[in-house]
Amino acid sequence: MPKPYPEEFRDDVVRVARAREAGVTIEQIARDFGVHPMTLQKWMRRADIDEGVKPGVTRTEAAETRELKKRIRLLEQENEVLRRAAAYLSQAHLPKRLYPLVKELAADGIPVAVTCRVLKLARQPYYRWLDSPVTDAELVAAHRANALHDAHLDDPEFGYRFLVDEARDAGQSMAERTAWAICRDNGWWSTFGKRSRGKHKKAGPAVHDDLVQRIFATAPNQVWLTDITEHWTGEGKVYLCAVKDLYSNRIVGYSIDSRMKSRLAVNALNNAVARRGNVAGCIVHSDRGSQFGSKKFTAALSHHRMVGSMGRVGAAGDNAAMESFFSLLQNNVLDRRTWDTREQLRIAIVAWIERTYHRRRRQARLGRLTPIEFETIMTTNVALAA
Numbered sequence: 001m002p003k004p005y006p007e008e009f010r011d012d013v014v015r016v017a018r019a020r021e022a023g024v025t026i027e028q029i030a031r032d033f034g035v036h037p038m039t040l041q042k043w044m045r046r047a048d049i050d051e052g053v054k055p056g057v058t059r060t061e062a063a064e065t066r067e068l069k070k071r072i073r074l075l076e077q078e079n080e081v082l083r084r085a086a087a088y089l090s091q092a093h094l095p096k097r098l099y100p101l102v103k104e105l106a107a108d109g110i111p112v113a114v115t116c117r118v119l120k121l122a123r124q125p126y127y128r129w130l131d132s133p134v135t136d137a138e139l140v141a142a143h144r145a146n147a148l149h150d151a152h153l154d155d156p157e158f159g160y161r162f163l164v165d166e167a168r169d170a171g172q173s174m175a176e177r178t179a180w181a182i183c184r185d186n187g188w189w190s191t192f193g194k195r196s197r198g199k200h201k202k203a204g205p206a207v208h209d210d211l212v213q214r215i216f217a218t219a220p221n222q223v224w225l226t227d228i229t230e231h232w233t234g235e236g237k238v239y240l241c242a243v244k245d246l247y248s249n250r251i252v253g254y255s256i257d258s259r260m261k262s263r264l265a266v267n268a269l270n271n272a273v274a275r276r277g278n279v280a281g282c283i284v285h286s287d288r289g290s291q292f293g294s295k296k297f298t299a300a301l302s303h304h305r306m307v308g309s310m311g312r313v314g315a316a317g318d319n320a321a322m323e324s325f326f327s328l329l330q331n332n333v334l335d336r337r338t339w340d341t342r343e344q345l346r347i348a349i350v351a352w353i354e355r356t357y358h359r360r361r362r363q364a365r366l367g368r369l370t371p372i373e374f375e376t377i378m379t380t381n382v383a384l385a386a
Contacts, residue, residue: 005035013040014047077110081118099129145182147172152188155261156290159190208308211283217247220375221276224252224284225322226268228260228291229329233339240329240349241268241291243284244322245276248378249363250371251325251353252276256346262294269297273304280305287311287319328357 017029017040026044030037049056057065088101102115116123134142144167151158151166158166160183164176183189217223223246230239239260243253253272257264265286273279284301286292288310301308311319333352339345358372366374 010043011047014043017044074114077114078118080108080110081105081115085119099126099133102126103130141182144172144174144178145186148179148182148188149186152183154263154294154296155259156190160188163188208310210311211285211307211309217245220245220247220379221279221282222247224272224282225319226265226284226286226292227319227322227326228264228289229326230260231334231339231345233342233345235340235342238339238342238345238349239264241265242322242325242353243268243272244325246321248371248375249321249325249366250358250375254353256349258342260291262291262296265291265294265297266300269300269304281307283307283309285309285311285319325357328361329353332356 013029013033013035016033017026020029026040027037030040033040045054046059048054050058050060084105085098085101088098098119098121102112102119102121105115106112112123112126115121116126147167147170148160148163150170151163154166155162160179161176163183164174164179167174167179225244225246226241228239228241230237232238236258237260239257241255241264242251244250245252252275253268253270255264255267255271257267269284284306286309291297292308292310298308329349329352333348334345339348359370362368362370363374369377
C-alpha cells in the first residue's frame with residue numbers, strides 16, 4: 001500500500017492547480033507533481049468542501065468524528081474491563097489474581113494497555129508472568145489445595161489436621177500450618193468447628209425424601225435401613241456402618257473402619273449389594289448424616305439403581321429398627337469388656353453378627369425365628385406357591 005502524501009504537499013498542489021494559467025490542464029499539473037489526475041481532482045473537491053464551497057463533511061469534522069468514535073470505543077473497553085473485573089472478583093472460591101483476567105480480556109480484543117490502566121497494573125510484570133504464568137511454588141500450592149479440597153468434599157466434618165493426613169496419603173505432604181492457611185483462604189472448615197446456622201433456625205433440606213415413614217417391608221430387598229455407630233478402643237475409635245433388610249431384620253452388609261468417612265457408608269452399601277444380588281428399586285433409608293448425603297453415597301445408590309430416603313431431623317423413631325440393632329450390639333458386644341485394639345473389637349462385632357444375631361438370636365416379630373431361618377422359610381414358601 002503506497003504511503004499517503006503529506007497534507008502540506010496536497011495543499012500546495014491544490015493551490016497550483018487553482019492558480020494555473022489558461023490552457024494548462026489538470027492532467028499537466030498532476031504529471032508535473034507526479035500524481036494521478038483523479039487524485040488531484042479528489043484533492044480539489046476536498047479543498048472545496050473544507051472551504052464551504054461544496055456541501056459535505058470537512059476534514060476537521062471527519063477527524064472529530066474519528067476521535068469521538070475512538071473515545072467511545074475506549075470507554076466501552078474500559079467499561080467491559082470494570083464489568084469483567086467485578087464479576088471475577090466476586091467469585092469467593094477463586095484466588096484474587098488479575099493477570100489471568102488481563103489475558104482473557106486481551107483474547108477478547110481489549111488491549112493490554114487499556115486493561116492495565118483501568119486496573120492500575122504495571123504491564124512489565126504482566127508480560128513477565130505471561131512468559132511463565134505458573135511458578136513452581138504456585139504449582140505445588142495448587143496440588144496441595146486440590147488434595148485438601150478432595151478430602152474436604154469426601155468428609156466435610158474433618159478439620160485441617162485430619163485433612164493433612166488425607167492429603168499426605170494422596171501424595172501431597174505439608175505442614176499443618178500450611179494446610180490451615182490453605183483451608184482458611186478457601187473457607188474449608190469442619191462442619192462441627194463452625195456453626196453453619198442459627199441456634200433456633202431450621203435445618204436445611206434433606207438430600208432424599210422420607211419414603212419409608214415407618215412402613216414394613218413385605219419382601220426381601222424392598223426396604224433397607226442403614227446407620228453408623230462408634231465405640232472406643234485402646235487405639236482409638238472404631239466405626240461400624242450396617243445395612244439392615246427391614247423384611248427379615250438381617251444385616252445384609254456392613255463395613256468397619258477407623259474413620260467415619262463417606263466411603264464407610266459406600267463400602268457397606270456395596271457389600272450389601274454384592275450379597276443380595278438384584279436390588280434395583282430398593283429403598284435405602286438413613287438419617288441425615290453427612291456420609292449418607294455425600295456425593296459418593298448418592299452416586300453409589302444411582303449406580304445400583306436404588307432409591308435414597310432420609311428421616312426427619314430429631315425423629316429417632318424414623319430409624320427405630322436400626323437403632324434397636326445397635327442397642328443389642330451395644331449390650332452384647334461393645335460394653336461387655338474393654339477393647340485394647342481395633343482388631344479385637346472388629347472380630348467380636350463380625351462374629352456376633354454372623355454367628356449369634358443371624359443364626360441363634362430368635363426374634364418375636366419373625367415368629368420366634370432367626371433372620372436366616374425366616375428368609376429361608378419364606379423364600380421356600382414363595383417358590384412353592386409359584
